[in-house]
Amino acid sequence: MLAIGSLLWSMGASSGVAATALHVGHPAGVSFLDFDGSAYTAGGFISIPAGVNEVFVDSSEVIHAGHGQGISALSYTGTAYVDASPLAPFFSLPAGVAGIGEDSGGELHVAHGGGLSGFSFSSSTGYADTSAYIGPLPGLPGVGDVFVDTSDVIHAGDQNGPSAISFSLPGSYSAIADIYAPNVNGIDADSNGVLFVSHLGTMDGPGGLSALTFDGVGYTPDEFLALVGGGSAVAVDAGDIIHVADDNGISAVQFNPGAAYTSLDFLAFPSGINTIxxxxxGFIHAGHGQGVSALTFDGSSYTDTGAFIAITDVAAVASLVTATGGIAGDFDSDGDVDGDDFLLWQRNPGVGLLSDWQGSYGTGTVLAATTSVPEPASALLVILGVAILTSQRSTRS
Structure with missing residues (x-):
């Protein structure tokens, strides 16, 4: 996850290759793309005047768009974006959102111009501030990115470097450690838990990519790789190859714990890459000043697939983050299709198509895992509602 915007993926079948669905955050709002392995196809779009710096999909498939005024919750119906919560889909935050992470308890940790804030989110009630807040450490304004590791430690990068922060319910942050790495843009980790921090240079020295380990108490610097113009984005693939971008393009780098970085390949991008x-x-999606491009990496070299899509009115695509896809008809984005989705559709038909709900009713993670059935009252309302709708359509026919 990176500091300026986001792309998120979900799965679907297409010509023998699982298609990738992308939510693209940019200065005009959020755009939806499909990628079938050879070409991008544009889908829905929602305008957010303040511009989207970060897009994040949580474990309940709700899309959180961070922008210049705060954070908004969205869902995607397959054709269009809608507010995920009719009650409170927006929460104001100072100086805009730069990064979003989620811990194993479902709490959102939002980096913004004032520091780091904790939130919970429900599709029925919207955002709830946990009252947890911590300013950037050791004191310069603004947090540039946030990354939650497998131990639920939050690594928040600011103008001085990443800080390790813990979060304990009902809601308080405590600082653990920090380390200098000026102007952090992105943080990712490999399978060994090594953190890779991309950051910009300063007048005092070059920026680039730092490898750090965290032992629960403090950071240990392992290795540093200088990059032209500093590092603007970083992503680690399934084979622990690090893909880091700078002003000139994207580099593939391997890290050997306790040793050093090994450069594998480089691919030039004239407009620079802002996010990966x-x-x-295994496709690499590079967001840059003109749109989104797809690359492959075979372990030794990059290949440009030739797939590119321009994003209208975009100065720069911001950042890319992965997430799983939702279920057609799951209007409340809780992982199943049930009576609650129908009642939400009744209140707001704009959330999606009734035919999606009818075709998917009874499917989803919750029903499949528990074999539960709708509450009697909800089930009765659903049956009556569908019967009335069907009768009305038959009469009109």
Missing amino acids: EIDDN
Whole structure:
């Protein structure tokens, strides 16, 4: 995850290759793309005047768009974006959102111009501030990115470097450690838990890519790689190859713990790359000043697939983050299709198509896992509602 915007993926069948669905955050709002392995196809779009710096999909498939005024919750119906919560789909935050992470308890940790804030989110009630807040450490304004590791430690990068922060319910942050790495743009980790921090240079020295380990108490610097113009994005693939971008393009780098970086390949991009995301098929999606391009990496070299899509009115595509896809008809984005989705559709038909709900009713993670059935009252309302709708359509016919 990176500091300026986001792309998110979900799966679907297409010509023998699992298609990748991308949510693209940019200065005009959020755009939806499909990628079938050879070409991008544009889908829905929602305008957010303040511009989207970060897009994040949580474990309940709700899309959180961070922008210049705060954070908004969205869902995607397959054709269009809608507010995920009719009650409170927006929360104001100072100086805009730069990064979003989620811990194993479902709490969102949002980096913004004032620091780091904790939130919970429900599709029925919207955002709830946990009252947890911590300013950037050791004191310069603004947090540039946030990354939650497998131990639920939050690594928040600011103008001085990443800080390790813990979060304990009901909601308080405590600082653990920090380390200098000026102007952090992105943080990712490999399978060994090594953190890779991309950051910009300063007048005092070059920027680039730093490898750090965190032992629960403090950071240990392992290795540094200088990059022209500093590092602007970083993503680690399934084979622990690090893909880091600078002003000139993208570099593939291997890290040997306790040793040093090994350069593998480089691919030039005239407009520079602002963000990188790697999907489950191994395709690398590079967001840059003109749009989104797809690359492959075979372990030794990059290949440009030739797939490119321009994003209208975009100065620069911001960042790319992966997430799983939702279920057609799951209007409340809770992982199943049930009576609650129908009641939400009744209140707001704009959330999606009734035919999607009818075709998917009874499917989803919750029903499949528990074999539960709708509450009697909800089930009765659903049956009556569908019967009335069917009767009305038959009469009109």
